[in-house]
Amino acid sequence: MLDSYNARIAGNPYLVGTFACIGGALFGFDISSMSAILNNNAYAEQYGSPGPDAQGAIVASMPAGSLCGALIVSFLADRIGRKKSIILAGLIWIVGSILQCASVNRGMLVVGRVIAGVAVGIASAVVPVYQSELTPPAIRGRMVSFQQWAITWGILIQYFIGFGCSYLEGPKSFRIPWGLQMLPAVILSSGMLLFPESPRWLYDHHREEEALQLLADLHGKGNRSDPLVVLEYEEIKAQVEFERAEGAKSYMDLVKPGMIRRVHLGTSLQMWSQLSGMNIMMYYIVYVFEGAGITGRRANLVSSSINYVLNVVMTIPAIIFIDKWGRRPMLLVGMALMGTWLYLVGGLQARFGNWGLSESGDRIWLVEGNQAATNAIIACSYLFVCSFAITMGPVSWTYPAEIFPMRVRAKAVSFSTATNWTFNTALAFAVPPGLASIAWKTYFIFGTFNFAGWLHVFFMFPETAGRTLEEVEEIFAQGHKFAAWKIKREVGRRMAEQARESGKIDHKQHTYDHDGKVTPPQQTAV
Incomplete structure (x- = not known):
């Protein structure tokens, strides 16, 4: 009976491709679990009113753990399987959430965040691999984009939980949100027990009959003789046998001829997604709006919540049209817009702001007595988030998952995701001191990163949308001879x-x- 139920699940590519995205929601839950309590008096009292450096370290502890999690994914995914790795990520997240909820000092809080970060790192790297290996190429971009959408939903849901709990008195105002964030991990780990393993992993571990039957359920309505099923099975067989013959079991495979350029593209795209400045608008949006002149804790939280709603809503068009618009146009348009909005925010802050004191008594760059400037800064912040959500956000997860051949995909995506978490860690730590010392110049720095990324994408990133994996292979088989901007969808x-x-x-x-x-x-x- 269970086999029959699993077969029905496998026959629905959208269900298979989207359920694992709950792993992405864990990342979103963590982001807003901190942003919603940054100006919470009970939080400040419990953890000794952390200053910019200390708060940056607390926030950065999660992506630091995620870096470790992303690096061990290839070992886990190849040893115990894609499915069990996702289940393990959920269990680790539960442990981290318990420690955060029960923490009595900064050290315990940081340990809990590091452990939860390991779970996020594992999930963020293995989920796109799992999706790309189980869903048809025609909807591959759409399915992997659900990972980004799940992140935005996690941010939104946890933010409103934190906002609601902010009306409570004492430590329960932040402990309840930290405790509730373990619920999606319970759903993820228990639900994944009913989902299939990757057919590629099954074949690699000498479970050929299971791999063939799973492919039949996925793409042949249970018919093992379906031409497409037979074709995919033979492709997996050839790739696995090649990997066994070549001994492709280490990260050194990523520097072999034909792989270096792809590794460069996958890692640099994840780097640019972090350097775009989205970290400021997600982790520290409360600080941004406080500097813009929004007074009152409740008013700040309400204004910040709009950011998270826009992030969810504006990701929907990207999910629907990513396979029609193409990866390059989305990246180029998104980076140009994001750089423009950040330059405008920095310019407005520089023109109308001065050093002042926040409501908590900290020294910050503050726009005061100019409602027009405040409104303009808030509008540009909202437009920045919209620009990221509809372009860079989904593509940054989709592109690395589709440019690598299957034999190195787990390792390559793991390495690319580790780059994401490396820069995430550095920026989470650096932004609070940056806002406290160079203020509005911080926005110019990230705006410049976006324009630099635009040039990189234009000259180096070929289009991959609308192509079979064989056509993608043909592009990179040309080495450095092809001009990326001439390859059209x-x-x-x-x-x-x-x-x-x-x-x-x-x-x-x-x-x-x-x-x-x-x-x-x-x-x-x-």
């Missing part, structure tokens, strides 16, 4: 359409049309 689609119209499709390939419908392989010569 339509080329790959046009090649597939011409092949379908002529009926001459290589028996080693299958194609997907623009609407995601599968064209089975034809046994005719090219």
Whole structure:
């Protein structure tokens, strides 16, 4: 009966591709579990009113743990499987949440956040791999984009839990949100027991019959003789056998010829997503709006909540259209807009702000007595978040998961995600001191990062949307000879359409049309 139930689950690619995204929600829960209590008096009393350096260290402890979690993912994912790694991440998160909820000092809080961070690092690296190996290529971008959407939902839900609990008195105003954040991990770990393992991992561990049956459930409605099922099974078989012959079991595989450029693209995109400045608007939005001149703790929390609502809503168009718009246009437009909004925020702060004192008595750069400037800064902050949500946010998870061949995907995505957490850690620690010392110049720094990233994407990142994995391989097989800006999305689609119209499709390939419908392989010569 359980096998029959698992087969029905496997037959729904959207269910398979989205449930594991609860792992992404853990990251979102952690972000707003801190942002909602930064100006909480009970929190300040419990942990000794941490200053900019101390608060930066507390916030940075989570991404530091996530860095460790991301680096061990390839070992875990290859040894115990993608599915069990996600389950383990949920269990580790529960332990971290318990420690945070029960913490009585900064040290215990930091330990809890580090442990929870390990869980987030594991989930953030293994979930895109799991999704890419179980969902059809035609909806691969959409499925991986759900990871970003889950993050935004986690941020929003936990923020409103924290906002509601802010009306409570004493430590329970922050302990209750920290305790409730373990619930999605319970759902994730228990629910994943009903979901299938990656067929690629099953075959690699000598469970060939299970791998074939899973592929049949995923793409052949249970028919093991379906041409597409047979094709995918043979591709997995060839890739696994190649990996065994080459001994591809270490990170050194990522510096072999043909891999270095892809590793550079995957890691640098994750780097630019952090250097875009989104950390400021997520972790420290309370500080940003306080400096903009919003007075009153409740007014600040309400204004900040709009940021998180926009983050959720504006991710929806990206999920729907990411496979139609293409990766490059989304990145280029997003970076240009984000750089512009940050320059405007910095300029307004510089023109109308002065050093002053916050409501808690800390020295901050403050816009006072100018409601127009305050409104403009808030508007630019909202537009920045919208720009990130509809462009960089989803693409930063999708692109690394689709540019690597399957034999190194777990290691490569793990390494790319580790880059994300490396910069996340550094920025979480550096932003509070930066705002306290150089104030408005901080926004110019991140604005410049966006324009530098725009140049990098334009000259180095080829388009991958609308292409089969074989076409992606052909792009990178050219080495450094191709010009990234000349590779258009339509080329790959046009090649597939011409092949379908002529009926001459290589028996080693299958194609997907623009609407995601599968064209089975034809046994005719090219």
